[in-house]
Amino acid sequence: MAEIERLLLIAPPRMNRTPAFDRAAALAKVKSASLHIVAFDYVEGVAKAALANDEAIHVMREGYMDRHRHWLEMQADGIRHLGVQVTTEVVWVAKPFDEILAHVRGINPTLVIKDLHHESWLSRAFFTSLDRRLLHDCPVAVHLVASVRHGIPRKILAAVDLFRVDDHFAHLNDQIIITALRLAEQCDAQLHLLHAYDLSYIHSLDGGSGYRNAVMDELYENQQRAFSFFADLFGVPAECRHLVTGNPVQVIESFMNDHDIDVVVMGTAHRDWMNRLLGSTTAHLVNHLPSSLLTVIPRADETPNAQV
CATH class of the missing domain: 3.40.50.620 (HUPs)
Structure with a gap:
């Protein structure tokens, strides 16, 4: 039992x-x-x-x-x-x-x-809020609730990062989508899959010879293939797949507002010491979250686990 x-x-x-x-x-x-x-x-x-x-x-x-x-x-x-x-x-x-x-x-x-308690930029600069400490250090999944349109979520967003994935957290994207799929099934909710990636650093390349545009085109095609493969693997319908270029925090926030998303499911990985100091995409998003966030903790030593 x-x-x-x-x-x-x-x-x-x-x-x-x-x-x-x-x-x-x-x-x-x-x-x-x-x-x-x-x-x-x-x-x-x-x-x-x-x-x-x-x-x-x-x-x-x-x-x-x-x-x-x-x-x-x-x-x-x-x-x-x-x-x-x-x-x-x-x-x-x-x-x-x-x-x-x-x-x-x-x-x-x-x-x-x-x-979830939204903090002013001044508070964030000098203090680490309880919410952010939980995101960093809580050993189990955390669900931060800013507002509730529906008690039982009707639309759930799985936000994955297929552009740069540390080997140490190789299963994190799998864990995110499995968690979101299980929650959607329990709630009889619609699941959306979003991959937002930022290529702004490409603009620092010399574009005079067209090299920058060629690099961006190739990277975008690679992302399309990786995203399609990932979505196919987990059976996400075509109309619920969203591949968007831009700052991940801004893209996710806009998508949640435009599509009335009740819960976004994200990971809490920190790729390096500098990103840990500055804050991950998840940590930055909580400052502007319009509804709710459900975190998935990366566990490199386990197969994907969706029990949340």
């Missing part, structure tokens, strides 16, 4: 129902998975209440957490009516990242679901 999947929803510290709740409930339903909801509380005014002794602060903290537990249970009851097994938890912690990883190790979920 197959083991039941478990999903982990990171609820916001404030007691408000966010898009991630709707997506987590819908995915738990279609996957026949259990759902654990955890909120990480920390209220500065309660933690350092003026004119209060330690016992009074403890009472205030426990009172706040009790109200949050009650609120979470009310949300969980609504999800339980869908036939989903739901548990809830409230943890008092100032910096939740380490605690999230501890929960991942403890309950071994197949997927961590969290609301």
Whole structure:
């Protein structure tokens, strides 16, 4: 008998129902998975209440957490009516990242679901957000939800990179498309396959002799062949294949807006130390993501695994 999947929803510290709740409930339903909801509380005014002794602060903290537990249970009851097994938890912690990883190790979920918080460019320049840290370091797939048009996704986009693939992550594109196909099947959703590649560096070549144009034409033909072979391999219909030249982040964002994509499935590979410092395509995209992102973690030592 197959083991039941478990999903982990990171609820916001404030007691408000966010898009991630709707997506987590819908995915738990279609996957026949259990759902654990955890909120990480920390209220500065309660933690350092003026004119209060330690016992009074403890009472205030426990009172706040009790109200949050009650609120979470009310949300969980609504999800339980869908036939989903739901548990809830409230943890008092100032910096939740380490605690999230501890929960991942403890309950071994197949997927961590969290609301996406768009950061200003100034914040990104000086601070690493919790979302970006999860993209880099979470050992399981992460589903970041910016907005939800449909609880159950209706259109899913698999964004692959066939132009430059490190040997170390040779199976990553396979893992992305298999993950997207399985999710589309579970949700009865339409799957689109997109390969966006940037040839802007070719413009630095001397174009006076026509050499630059010849190189670009040859590269484009090679990409067409590789993309067609890849799409054929996984049975993607012709009308759902999209090969686009341009900056990958801009191409993916525009495509998601133009085609009402609910979820984009991407990898979290970092090709070299410089790209890791500057951020991958996936990390850059989250700053502008119009709907939701599902990550696939590259595992070079395994055959493609689509269990998310």
